Amino acid sequence: MTDDARQPTALALGRAIETGELSPVDLAESCLSGIEEAGLESAGFVRLTPERARAEAAAAAARAAAGLRRSPLDGVPISWKDLFDTAGVLTEGGSPQLAGRTPALDAEVVRRGREAGLVCIGKTLTVEFALGGIGTNPHFGTPANAAMTDVPRVPGGSSAGAAVSVAGGHVPIGIGSDTGGSVRIPATWNRLVGFKTGIGAVPRDGVLPLSSTLDTVGPLCRSVADAAEMFAILANDGPVDLAGARAAGLRLLAASNLVHDEADAEVAEAMPAVLEALRRSGATVVEAEIPEFTEIHDLLQRHGGIVTAEGYVTCRHLIDGREAQIDPDVLARMAEGRAMSAVDFLIVRDASARLTGKLAGRLAGWDALVHPTLPILPPPIAQVTADRDAYARANALALRNTRLGNVLNLAAVT
Known part of the structure; x- marks a missing residue:
């Protein structure tokens, strides 16, 4: 993303698309070029999906022009951890043992994101098999923490790339999984909001499994409001109104x-x-x-x-x-x-x-x-x-x- 649009929330970007101040096509191109410039690993990605991103962004732009946006996040870029099946795109779970694995269909949550108009920019780095809280991967690379940069520090895992993709300003939302902390650890260490959803609240169809008992899906983003909106999309639930949310009285x-x-x-x-x-x-x-x-x-x-x-x-x-x-x-x-x-x-x-x-x-x-x-x-x-x-x-x-x-x-x- 360009410097002047580097750290806005997903909802702020959605509002700019709604008013015509921002084109989903320009936004997607800015994301793709910024990631290429930074380098895939440094940006938290294992692979990009440029053809899909451009097609989805163009469709979002057409809907915006016609006043037919599907959600407040229609046209907003998103990254998906490399556990989530994406049709026709490698999904390898951070492991060479799954090299070449190319699903025919999107995971259910990816489909829901697509139906809401989110633009898939690419797949993010994960610990092998998503088993680890530190975020390292000797096979595909370890992105450095994007928030603490005094020395190259671990990003946290296992949703390492999801956190770095957002904290580095490359996309406003990354989707990860959390079985023992894999959304919250990298979110915390990269100064983001990370939401571990309740077991069963979000479908796991088409998500490479680790623990059938404890696996969950959740967003990493820049605000609580973004997390609430993304959860509503992932869970196919109604929107959450945070307008009156206050600490007073809790x-x-x-x-x-x-x-x-x-x-x-x-x-x-x-x-x-x-x-x-x-x-x-x-x-x-x-x-x-x-x-x-x-x-x-x-x-x-x-x-x-x-x-x-x-x-x-x-x-x-x-x-x-x-x-x-x-x-x-x-x-x-x-x-x-x-x-x-x-x-x-x-x-x-x-x-x-x-x-x-x-x-x-x-x-x-x-x-x-x-x-x-x-x-x-x-x-x-x-x-x-x-x-x-x-x-x-x-x-x-x-x-x-x-x-x-x-x-x-x-x-x-x-």
Whole structure:
């Protein structure tokens, strides 16, 4: 995108298209040329879809001229993580094991985006099989964090490219998946809004799976209003009216246990200021321990995780006998899933259901549960790619807080 249109929200771009100030065709061309200039990897992309983008932009321009726009985002560019099937375009899940995979049909959410008039610019980089919170991929590349640029830092994963494509100013919306934090981690580290939708709220047809139990689809964007509008499109739901949304009057429960452990100094210092700002805005904020957090965390540490177990089952035909060809950091986690016993899996699955119910009861009467999305800042790429132990520690800390929302079936926004 051009400098003067680099960071507007998706809805602002949609309004400019509505009034005729902005052409969807010019906007798409600006996106494509900007990505080419930056380089695919640096912009967060694994491949562009220029023919599709130009055709969809031209159709959006014709609808705008005729006063027949399909949604407030008709004509607005979007990126799709390389897990979402796009008709006639490679969808390889960040893995050479899926090289050449070209679906005949769009994923259901891609179809819904197309029907709403969104313009597909391209497919974004992901961690191999979407299994990892750091965002590295030795096969297709690791885009540097677009918000913290003192040294090349990890973007967060697994929706690494989705975050960088938006934070770098290349598109206003990126769609990712979240099974243990893969929307919220890169959104947080790239200073974006990331929305993990509730399980089953958005269809997963045509999305390469990792965990049949926990996979969700969600947007990364520049504003809460953008996220709400995009969710309405993905879920085929009515529009959300945020005009009267205020912090005043909200009842917020702030978790005081587990989520602050081992926090970097910047995070530890920021959280009290955030809670105080909410109080000053008129919200009631009560800090309390959330026993369900500690219990499910301890069970996951002791018995293993649903994601790695189901991930191995899902991908075993691509891994067994090809271990040397898999990202070693991803392979290490798949090995944990392969080693998990049926008894351990059932213990965790049943505890997840039980604790989800307990937490729902605890939150009755509260509007939201608040805690830091991440306890740590993004480490340098060189650090985690040179040292497997450093990767494992950073990945575990990155996922610790976010996975709580997945295994306890919470919708979550950062």
